[in-house]
Amino acid sequence: MVSQGKSGKVLSEVVSGLEQTRAFDGPGEVVSGVVRHLTASDAIKSALSGSWLGHALHPLMTDLPIGFWTSGVALDLVGGQDAEAGADLLVALGNLSALGTAATGLADWSDSFGPEKRLGIWHGLANGAGLALMTASMLARKSGARGLGRALGFAGLGVASASAYLGGHLVYARGMGVQRAGFDIDQAVSDWTDVAAEADLVDGKPLKVSAGDVSVMLLRQDGHLSALASMCTHAGGPLDEGAFKDGCVTCPWHGSRFELADGSVQRGPASIPQPTFQTRVRDGRVEVRAA
Numbered sequence: 110m111v112s113q114g115k116s117g118k119v120l121s122e123v124v125s126g127l128e129q130t131r132a133f134d135g136p137g138e139v140v141s142g143v144v145r146h147l148t149a150s151d152a153i154k155s156a157l158s159g160s161w162l163g164h165a166l167h168p169l170m171t172d173l174p175i176g177f178w179t180s181g182v183a184l185d186l187v188g189g190q191d192a193e194a195g196a197d198l199l200v201a202l203g204n205l206s207a208l209g210t211a212a213t214g215l216a217d218w219s220d221s222f223g224p225e226k227r228l229g230i231w232h233g234l235a236n237g238a239g240l241a242l243m244t245a246s247m248l249a250r251k252s253g254a255r256g257l258g259r260a261l262g263f264a265g266l267g268v269a270s271a272s273a274y275l276g277g278h279l280v281y282a283r284g285m286g287v288q289r290a291g292f293d294i295d296q297a298v299s300d301w302t303d304v305a306a307e308a309d310l311v312d313g314k315p316l317k318v319s320a321g322d323v324s325v326m327l328l329r330q331d332g333h334l335s336a337l338a339s340m341c342t343h344a345g346g347p348l349d350e351g352a353f354k355d356g357c358v359t360c361p362w363h364g365s366r367f368e369l370a371d372g373s374v375q376r377g378p379a380s381i382p383q384p385t386f387q388t389r390v391r392d393g394r395v396e397v398r399a400a
Contacts, residue, residue, distance in 0.1 A: 120274070124228065124275065124278050124282075127227065127228050127231045127275075128224035128225075128227050128228045129224070129227070130227060130231075131227070133227065133230045134227070137226060137227070137230050140219075141218065141219040141226070144215045144216065144218075144219035145219050145220075148216050148219070151366075151375070151376045154216065154364075154376060154377040154378065155374065155375075155376055155377040156377075157212060157213050157216035157217075157377070158213075158216055158217065158377025158378045158379065158380050159213070159377070159380040160374040160375075160376065160377040160379060160380050162380065163374075163380065163381065163382065164380055164381070165217065165286045165380045166213045166380070167210065167213040167214050167216075167217050167286070168280070168286070170206070170209055170210040170213050170214075171210055171214075171273070171276065173202075173203070173206035173207075173209075173210065174203040174204070174206045174207040174210055174240075174269070175203075175269060175270075175273060176203075177199045177200070177202045177203030177206060178199070178200060178203040178243060178262070178265065178266050178269060179266060180199045181195075181196045181197075181198075181199030181200040181203065181262060182196075182259075182262050182263060182266050184196035184199065185259045185262060185263075193250075193255065197247070197250050197251075200243060200246060200247050200250070200262060201247055203243060204240060204243050204244055204247060207236070207239075207240045207243075210236075211233070211236065211237075211240075214229075214232075214233065214236070215233070216377070216378065217285070217286060217378065218230075218232075218233065220343070220344070220363045220378045221285060224283065225279055225283045225285050228275060228278065228279060228283070229279060229285075231275060232272055232275040232276055232279065235268055235269075235271055235272035235275065236269065236272045238268050239265045239266070239268040239269035239272060240265070240269075241265075242261050242262075242264050242265030242268060243261070243262065243265040243266075243269075245261045245265075246258045246259070246261035246262040246265055249261055286380075288342045288381050289340050289341065289342055289343065289344055289345035290338040290340045290341070290342045290345075290381075290383065290384050291323060291338060291340070291384070294323055294338060294384045294399050295399045297320075297321055297322060297323050297399075298320045298321060298323050298325075298386065298397065298398055298399045299398060299399055300398055301389065301396040301397070301398045302320040302321060302396060302397055302398060303394050303395070303396050304318040304319065304320050304325060304327070304395055304396065304397055305318045305327060305394070305395045306393060306394060306395070307390050307393050307394065307395055308393065310327060310329045310334070310395070311329075312329050312330060312331070313328075313329075313330055313353070314328075315327065315328045315348075315349040315350075315351075315353070315358075316328070316349070317339050317347075317349040318395075320386070320397055323338065324338065324339040324340055325337070325338060325339055325386060325397060326338070326339040326348050326349040326358075327388075327395065327397075328353065328358075328369065330353075330369075334388045334390075334395070335369040335370065335385075335388070336385065336386035336387075336388045336397045337358070337367065337369065337372055337383050337384065337385050337386070338383060338384040338385075338386075341360040341362065341363075341365055341379060341383070342365075342379050342381040342382070342383055342384075343360065343362075343363060343365045343377075343378050343379035343380075343381075344362055344363060346360040346361060346362030346363065346365075347361065347362075348360055348367075348383070353369075356368060356369050356370060357369060357375055359376075360379070363378050363379075364376065364378075365377060365378055365379035367379070367382070367383040370385075371385060371400075372384060372385040384399070384400075385400045386398060386399055386400055387399075387400050
């Protein structure tokens, strides 16, 4: 058995402390309100959330500044004078890509709450500090102070790496951005499963049922029966309590919107399509199976 070890325990305690720090709760709500206002447009929210990609965009974007900065620092260490121009270019590209990374991160963070929201603030502050150090490194390089520029680059990469640890905790320990509707629906509801009596369906009114261990939302409109996983893929919001319009359902928690027909994302913050089910009625009973 592999134990956590002393360093892991210390880091866990530090992160837990950050998650409980309420000093930035007020400013955090103000900033998240501004971000939500700036991303109110369906197109902007979906673009930053990665709805068009079928995968959260922020984790992909984080590879860019970390990759550029790490490569630039590596050239500083082993490249010699001939590699100075390349190192400078890599640092500059890292600084530029960090701006897009921050935009996607803010869009995701604005819909979080509680401990993950607090830790997200520290994650953002650390990233901002890392970017500031890297920007100072770029300016020092341009002024001819290469030694200072390298030192600032090392410091910036160190801070960015610490911030990446916090980002990893948000995903792997807190489940931020992880699908909440279930990972094994295709296997769990692979066969036709009886879930309700047809008489229980009221046109235009959603009905929450269970297909084994999977929670399903049924909705009959104009004679057509739709079935989707009832937990929103973004954060587990109850879609059966959402709003229904123009063939879509809007999650009541964060406003993600899905097509009833195929579960495709029409508006973020959700980036993963909502699982859907085939439906049929036999002998007055409604049956579903994974689509």
